[in-house]
Amino acid sequence: MWRSLVRLQCQARVALSARYGRARLPVLWHAADLSIATSERKKFYQDVNISQREDGLFEINLDRRKLKTPGGKLFTVPNEALAVAVATEWDVQKDTLKFYTMNLTTLCNTALDNPTQRDKEQIIAAALKFLETDTICYRVEEPPGLVELQTNEWDPVLNWVEKRYNVIIGSSSSIMGPQITEETKDTFRQHLGSYNFWALTGLEFVITQLKSLVLSFALVDRHLTVEQAVLLSRLEEEYQIQRWGNVEWAHDYDMYELRARTAAGTLFVHLSSESSSVKRKLLQD
Structure with missing residues (x-):
């Protein structure tokens, strides 16, 4: 797990530096x-x-x-x-x-x-706010192709997280989004509380990148890879690109940068939770 995340972060950063130089980074x-x-x-x-x-x-x-x-x-x-x-x-x-x-x-x-001078409880509260506007909980009503894509790609992850944590989240096409129960919030609050301050710092960083608490939990729990989580977080954008085309360099930059940050944040969560000492060979190929 660590080796693959280190490799992904390095590959993304090398690609960014080589292709775009330093002006946009x-x-x-x-x-x-x-x-x-x-x-x-x-x-x-x-x-x-x-x-x-x-x-x-x-x-x-x-x-x-x-x-x-x-x-x-x-x-x-x-x-x-x-x-x-x-x-x-x-x-x-x-x-x-x-x-x-x-x-x-x-x-x-x-x-x-x-x-920002925040304590652990404040970081947890900030992370939970993303649940109310979670990327994969907001669904479109049209076009039919995107509706089907969201259902096919997002529902399995949402269902997995609901089963994994024994919560109800749901999805909605309303601008108000799904109604998240207090029981669900309490469950996630307790889970977030199990992380130390350092790991929470990394987890909040991942959540911010993906705009999704659900995808971040699935990623940290190793249910998704970094590539999968990033693609799912950009599902609507990728759909529009496939349909209408894109500005190639901008799309590539955004994708590489998001992968690099997400990989680093995920790695930071796991390394910050490591209690035993390890040898350098664990991070070598």
């Missing part, structure tokens, strides 16, 4: 900073390594310098698995640091600096 130094223009910096280190502190946390060292967050905090992560993944992002940089390729570092910065 955003810096994600905190996960909320999606509007910041891209920047690069000349590489200032040779070696990257990790070290464990007495309190069990792991640090990232660039030569002999300790990595810090944009907020000035010492960059520390809770386990070896995540430390290795972040160190790999820094290790693969060439002559310049392409910050837009470092989504795991970005998410760590967000968890450490907490720029």
Whole structure:
């Protein structure tokens, strides 16, 4: 699972960088900073390594310098698995640091600096709001081809999530959307509460990318792959593209970027939930 997500994130980022250069790629130094223009910096280190502190946390060292967050905090992560993944992002940089390729570092910065100053309950509340406007719960009434496509592609995932969590969600073609019961919200609230703060940071990032709590749960639970989840989140757009055509470079950019972010967020959820130490070979091919 980890290897495939790392590979997908890297492939998407390489494709983006090679095809479009840096002009359109955003810096994600905190996960909320999606509007910041891209920047690069000349590489200032040779070696990257990790070290464990007495309190069990792991640090990232660039030569002999300790990595810090944009907020000035010492960059520390809770386990070896995540430390290795972040160190790999820094290790693969060439002559310049392409910050837009470092989504795991970005998410760590967000968890450490907490720029929006939210607690766990506030993050859960924000995630639950997506259930009220979930992408796959809103259905069209026409054209018939899209109606059929939504039914065939979205219903199986929706049914799986309802069965998996023993909830009722439903779908609607009304602008008001389906009526989500308090029991369903409570069930999801308890499930989200089982994640630690770091994992919630990653999960909220995935939900934001897909505009869907349902698809995000199915992805994190390994019922869907990243490619499947992204395609399902863009189902209507893909239908219109097949029907009317598209601006090729824009479509490709959006798809690659969404896959890269979704893969990184999903990987971050799993790595942040890892309690035991792992060896570097777990993240190698």
